Amino acid sequence: MAYTPTEQALIRRDIFRWLDEKQQQGQFDFSREDLSTYTWQGVNIRLVDPQGGIWNPREFDTTLTILSTRNGPYEDVVEEEGMFVRYAYANAERGTNTKLKRAFVTQEPLIYFAPSAVGRANRYVAHYPVYIAKDDENAREFVVALAEEFQLFSDPLEMGMDERQWAERRVMARVHQPLFRAKVMTAYSTTCAVCELKHVELLDAAHIIPDAHELGKAVVPNGLSLCKIHHAAYDRNFMGISPDYVVQVNGDLLAEVDGPMLKHGIQEMHGRKIHLPKAEIDWPGRENLAFRFDQFAA
Numbered sequence: 001m002a003y004t005p006t007e008q009a010l011i012r013r014d015i016f017r018w019l020d021e022k023q024q025q026g027q028f029d030f031s032r033e034d035l036s037t038y039t040w041q042g043v044n045i046r047l048v049d050p051q052g053g054i055w056n057p058r059e060f061d062t063t064l065t066i067l068s069t070r071n072g073p074y075e076d077v078v079e080e081e082g083m084f085v086r087y088a089y090a091n092a093e094r095g096t097n098t099k100l101k102r103a104f105v106t107q108e109p110l111i112y113f114a115p116s117a118v119g120r121a122n123r124y125v126a127h128y129p130v131y132i133a134k135d136d137e138n139a140r141e142f143v144v145a146l147a148e149e150f151q152l153f154s155d156p157l158e159m160g161m162d163e164r165q166w167a168e169r170r171v172m173a174r175v176h177q178p179l180f181r182a183k184v185m186t187a188y189s190t191t192c193a194v195c196e197l198k199h200v201e202l203l204d205a206a207h208i209i210p211d212a213h214e215l216g217k218a219v220v221p222n223g224l225s226l227c228k229i230h231h232a233a234y235d236r237n238f239m240g241i242s243p244d245y246v247v248q249v250n251g252d253l254l255a256e257v258d259g260p261m262l263k264h265g266i267q268e269m270h271g272r273k274i275h276l277p278k279a280e281i282d283w284p285g286r287e288n289l290a291f292r293f294d295q296f297a298a
């Protein structure tokens, strides 16, 4: 039985909430099995097709989600297009594309599942809400806008430089955040670089050079997996990490006398070498660490 348009809108919003919740609990990517466990008022609703990419539940008038069926690493899919992903028409029966064409007309908010970081096959990072920005019938492709800001323009691919920069700046951090977290957690095997805590629910993907800074790119060499306390301490310069990967605690803090958290959690970290990712290519960039360490030392 089909859901009413109001119910469909409510369910979409509830799925966003469900994904938010999972991510707050520390999950950063999803398998097809994970995505078949969602329920709405006691009824199970799958969030992805058991095999394919475009998911059109019978009870919905438009596509609910799309999943990338490309094999390559994630960045090949997104960064070549900036804020957009080109998503090929399904080759299957025409009906599969019909509901996605309708989602373009009605500008329904969709979820796009992109391949997770390298090394985690068949797992997907969720982007939502995303919109179909263009239905390119000649190329047999949909252009997916990864952020709602692009809805403001009639044809987002034809927007002027100023508009484009404005929109890109607004969405950059948000769009890349889930991917950045997934990559950093994978690189560090979900371990705090300072204290080696391994509970993903308590870990953040921290930027070395802050993302507000123009050099603060959301890439693994500018990232650190840090537990909440060490993330806060690092951001507030209570703690620094030298370009040769050694933890330095602020002098005043080192001299302070307080409870076990200060003693064991912070002071005893002074002089320790950080836990580094297995792959050297994922290690924090020395120039990034140096840039931040100068701020800490000052």
Ligand SMILES: [Zn+2]
Residues within 6 Å of the ligand: 192, 193, 194, 195, 196, 197, 226, 227, 228, 229, 230
């Ligand atoms: Zn820690």
